[in-house]
């Protein structure tokens with residue numbers, strides 16, 4: 001998880017006292033910034049993946065390492081029975097507050113992803129976004145998620161490795177310019193962002209474990225083929241002013257439209273190693 005294995009201190013610090021922690025990455029209407037846009041596209045992709053003959057079509061949903069529960073907001077709004085788990089009490093309090101403000105329903109649990117307070121076969125959908133890469137030993141973590149997943153359930157992990165040559169690399173010069181501007185202007189003083197422990201495993205390592213532990217119809221794909229543009233892209237991400245986000249979204253929409261003309265695959269998916277992350281998914285036998 002964090003820099004020192006088995007230590008959640010870095011995550012707790014990341015959530016504490018930051019305005020970014022309360023950003024709402026879910027919206028029912030049109031996305032207003034790049035992170036809302038990203039989560040809207042994650043949701044569209046996940047819905048497409050759930051449209052599979054091996055899925056039991058159940059509604060019992062769990063997000064592991066939920067943070068503020070952005071993807072879960074989509075599930076809750078769509079009527080799924082949502083449970084959200086995080087080891088950080090701070091994160092759970094933030095998620096509860098965001099759900100309360102948006103009048104979304106869910107059950108919240110503080111708990112460890114390695115040893116979850118749920119019975120076997122309790123869920124039909126298990127999702128994690130940005131969790132798996134923070135563990136050096138992913139075997140027990142994946143095993144535990146498959147334990148609480150019911151037959152015909154879908155396991156889905158969104159993994160953000162330490163990419164060096166992905167799409168972000170081509171745009172980091174813009175972020176360097178923004179950093180320069182921000183350091184010249186008046187800044188709101190916020191605590192220094194923590195460096196989080198992160199692995200660099202590719203999907204093959206995950207797929208092997210998923211196969212061994214009772215999943216089938218297993219797949220992987222790159223996802224999020226666009227850059228993150230901000231003076232601070234470290235977790236938790238800092239947004240630019242509203243007007244700048246609007247300009248960026250116009251460009252992003254155009255990029256996806258162009259991509260759509262070239263392929264039948266959802267343009268939010270891409271080659272593994274190119275996008276900001278990769279997705280792994282499979283169904284319980």
Ligand SMILES: C[S@@+](CC[C@H](N)C(=O)[O-])C[C@H]1O[C@@H](n2cnc3c(N)ncnc32)[C@H](O)[C@@H]1O
Nearest residue numbers: 001011065066067086087088091112113129130
């Ligand atoms: C990078 S954040 C992602 C948050 C959220 N999924 C999102 O999409 O914004 C990773 C989250 O995993 C949580 N986490 C880290 N180790 C954990 C563990 N052992 N069990 C449960 N949650 C954990 C952290 O507290 C943090 O909220």
